[in-house]
Amino acid sequence: MRERVAQFGLSVHPQKTRLIEFGRQAARRRAERGLGKPETFNFLGFTHICARTRRGAFALKRLTRRDRMQAALRKIKEELHRNRHHAIPEQGAKLRQILTGYFAYHAVPTNAEKLSAFRHHAVRAWLWALRRRSQKDKFSWERIKRLAAYWLPPPRILHPWPDKRFAVTHRRWEPGA
Secondary structure (H helix, E strand, O other): OOOHOOOOOOOOOOOOOOOOOOOOOOOHHHHOOOOOOOEEEEEEEEEEEEEEEOOOOOOEEEEEOOOHHHHHHHHHHHHHOOOOOHHHHHHHHHHHHHHHHHHHHHOOOHHHHHHHHHHHHHHHHHHHHHOOOOOOOOHHHHHHOOOHHHHHHOOOOOOOOOOHHHHHHOOOOOOOO
């Protein structure tokens, strides 16, 4: 692998690169040897996991990396803290922009639960910021839920499965050909 990468003028970091058993047969092979589940790895902001579908077939599960999600939430809290006394529509528009950008990258299949959690924590941070505006706090959870429903996008999967994306660009059968 090092030789192949070197052909393109690149190098592999020896401490960050290792071979792991991963894929369709990894769980079966590791079980035969008496080992646990296949290892996970982080790549491009996602933790990649060997998983199973409801029918028992192999599935690649991609979840947002925990440290990246926490860093993004920390930035949201700092932004809300700085703009706490701005008008609610201004805060909502800014928060919508941040969440839309986050969802645009992380909205892959198998990551819906993490997207919902991210939105929930962002709404909680917004409620905390609004409650800190004065000593006479009048913000209830019901009110922030209405604001969030109006201003913030719902989490939904935006990117198709890789086989669907490939099928669109590389047809196997062309009508009329």
